[in-house]
Amino acid sequence: MAPGGASGAGRPVVSFGEPEGYGEGARPRPLGRRGRSQAIAAAACLVLGTGLIGGAVTGSWLTGDSDGPGARPGFAAAQDLWHDVPVDQLFPPTVQGKGAGPGGADRVWTRIAVAPDSDCDGAFDALMRKVLAPVGCERLLRATYTDATQSHVTTVGLLFTRADAAAMTTLARRFDKERLDRRSDLMPLPYAAKGTAAAGFGAKQRASWTVSVLTDAPVVVYAVTGWADGRTVDTPQPAEDAMESGATTAPAQAGLGHEAQGLADRVERGLRKKAGTATEQPS
Numbered sequence: 001m002a003p004g005g006a007s008g009a010g011r012p013v014v015s016f017g018e019p020e021g022y023g024e025g026a027r028p029r030p031l032g033r034r035g036r037s038q039a040i041a042a043a044a045c046l047v048l049g050t051g052l053i054g055g056a057v058t059g060s061w062l063t064g065d066s067d068g069p070g071a072r073p074g075f076a077a078a079q080d081l082w083h084d085v086p087v088d089q090l091f092p093p094t095v096q097g098k099g100a101g102p103g104g105a106d107r108v109w110t111r112i113a114v115a116p117d118s119d120c121d122g123a124f125d126a127l128m129r130k131v132l133a134p135v136g137c138e139r140l141l142r143a144t145y146t147d148a149t150q151s152h153v154t155t156v157g158l159l160f161t162r163a164d165a166a167a168m169t170t171l172a173r174r175f176d177k178e179r180l181d182r183r184s185d186l187m188p189l190p191y192a193a194k195g196t197a198a199a200g201f202g203a204k205q206r207a208s209w210t211v212s213v214l215t216d217a218p219v220v221v222y223a224v225t226g227w228a229d230g231r232t233v234d235t236p237q238p239a240e241d242a243m244e245s246g247a248t249t250a251p252a253q254a255g256l257g258h259e260a261q262g263l264a265d266r267v268e269r270g271l272r273k274k275a276g277t278a279t280e281q282p283s
Contacts, residue, residue, distance in 0.1 A: 074216045077276055078219060079218055094111070107258070107259070109259075110146055110148070112144055112145065113196050120140050125187070125203075127185055127186060128187075134170070135161035135171050137160075139160045144196070151254075153227075154225040154226075155190040155191045156221075157223070159219065180211070188223075205232060208226075217271065217272070221267065222264065233250070239261040240261070241257070
């Protein structure tokens with residue numbers, strides 16, 4: 001995936017066949033007593049079958065599982081975004097964060113590095129790799145941003161999995177139930193690019209982070225942030241905690257929770273928009 005590049009090779013076109021009709025030469029048979037009984041039974045089956053099919057189709061439309069014309073294209077559409085959408089559309093050169101900072105302050109992030117799309121080798125610590133293993137790794141996209149003052153650096157990642165909707169839902173429930181997104185031993189690793197403000201952004205510089213397992217797309221969205229001066233952080237704090245009113249930790253006081261969450265949210269919204277799954281209102 002090259003910056004600003006054109007979309008990848010098109011996907012195969014899927015066509016829906018026309019239903020088979022009755023032959024033009026077919027003639028209806030006269031309805032005798034037996035014929036009437038068969039017709040009544042057939043009509044009852046047709047009504048019941050139509051009701052069941054209609055209910056199933058309606059349910060699938062509501063859940064987004066149908067491939068019919070009324071379905072949300074979200075999950076299937078998102079699978080190919082990593083190679084069909086230019087990097088500048090997934091990770092814009094500049095991201096506006098209106099109201100994303102502490103106290104509702106505006107934020108602006110500038111992209112300083114884009115990692116080559118890759119597999120997940122070396123992108124996560126061993127324990128995080130184990131947690132993510134059930135959904136697999138199709139492709140990983142990452143970019144690193146800095147704030148307007150160039151005081152902070154934040155890596156945003158889009159992990160495109162090999163999982164179906166059920167597996168993504170299972171993983172999302174596990175993250176929620178076990179609060180895995182708050183465990184410091186499950187922090188994603190940053191992308192440190194040489195010659196940029198993030199050159200010294202390593203594992204020990206991680207200060208705040210957020211992880212979101214999507215259920216309407218085979219994607220895990222994450223962001224991890226730290227100071228641009230390369231200082232180490234003894235006690236990193238999850239973004240949700242660092243954003244709480246009255247939080248007094250160094251990451252919270254510096255607004256790093258807002259940096260991670262705000263940037264991740266906006267990249268996720270862009271992904272949803274591209275996949276046609278913009279179902280959540282901006283916070």
